[in-house]
Amino acid sequence: MSLLLDVKGVTKRFGGVVANDAVSLSVREGEIAGLIGPNGSGKTTLFSSIVGAHPIDAGAVLYEGRDISALRIAEIARRGLTRTYQQTRIYGQMPVIDNMRISAPDVKEGILPLFRRAGRASEARARDLLSFVGLYEKRDLLAGSLSFGQQKLLEFAMALMSEPKLLLLDEPTAGINPTLINGLIDRLKRANKELGVTLFVIEHNMRVIMNLADRITCLAHGQVLASGTPDEVREDPRVLDAYLGAQ
Numbered sequence: 001m002s003l004l005l006d007v008k009g010v011t012k013r014f015g016g017v018v019a020n021d022a023v024s025l026s027v028r029e030g031e032i033a034g035l036i037g038p039n040g041s042g043k044t045t046l047f048s049s050i051v052g053a054h055p056i057d058a059g060a061v062l063y064e065g066r067d068i069s070a071l072r073i074a075e076i077a078r079r080g081l082t083r084t085y086q087q088t089r090i091y092g093q094m095p096v097i098d099n100m101r102i103s104a105p106d107v108k109e110g111i112l113p114l115f116r117r118a119g120r121a122s123e124a125r126a127r128d129l130l131s132f133v134g135l136y137e138k139r140d141l142l143a144g145s146l147s148f149g150q151q152k153l154l155e156f157a158m159a160l161m162s163e164p165k166l167l168l169l170d171e172p173t174a175g176i177n178p179t180l181i182n183g184l185i186d187r188l189k190r191a192n193k194e195l196g197v198t199l200f201v202i203e204h205n206m207r208v209i210m211n212l213a214d215r216i217t218c219l220a221h222g223q224v225l226a227s228g229t230p231d232e233v234r235e236d237p238r239v240l241d242a243y244l245g246a247q
């Protein structure tokens, strides 16, 4: 498997706080990669650094072999690298289907027939993706009336509208009823296998990430503490110490 994302020695400071300290890790094309670490270890900051949400202080982010560190968030998204957030970002006062429509990538050509064809294609994609996450029957309801778990599924479907190659998910199962988590894990795995989306997932729930990820990196105090298969990381005494020390 070739490298899709190659993070090389990325450092990000906020004033005196070194949120990411020379972090190096990679994500291979086609895999589900995991990112774990105690609260404040720098996981969300790293996602922001990767997608161009803020400038980094040192290092480089390579995507498809090209340095994207100096690119802006929209430019990076156009290349197929996007993220979701810890807090769901749906429009609660809009119907579910409209949330999907506004998530379609812009059609820049401006030529009317092309525009119409793209519009029909994205309408079909919106419906297919709602079926994929099990929300098609709810398409005309206000998004704000969905349960929290359903809102997370909607947000995931919205992220898939732009046909990302690499999707960064920030705690996709946070706040979801444990009985619904298995359904979400199943959707993430299917998106990876059937839609061919490479996933990089921040997750606090150890059961989830061990079940989901092919490889896991653990951060602590802004640095890479350990990386490997779920079994290797689970049994690494440094990882156990980092979590116990953070209690």
Ligand SMILES: Nc1ncnc2c1ncn2[C@@H]1O[C@H](COP(=O)(O)OP(=O)(O)OP(=O)(O)O)[C@@H](O)[C@H]1O
Binding pocket: 014, 017, 018, 019, 037, 038, 039, 040, 041, 042, 043, 044, 045, 046
């Ligand atoms: N915009 C910011 N301004 C100042 N400090 C920040 C900012 N964003 C993050 N930090 C600090 O950087 C460090 C890493 O934070 P970050 O949110 O990346 O950690 P995390 O591993 O994602 O935590 P959590 O698991 O709680 O979401 C923390 O010390 C945090 O307080």
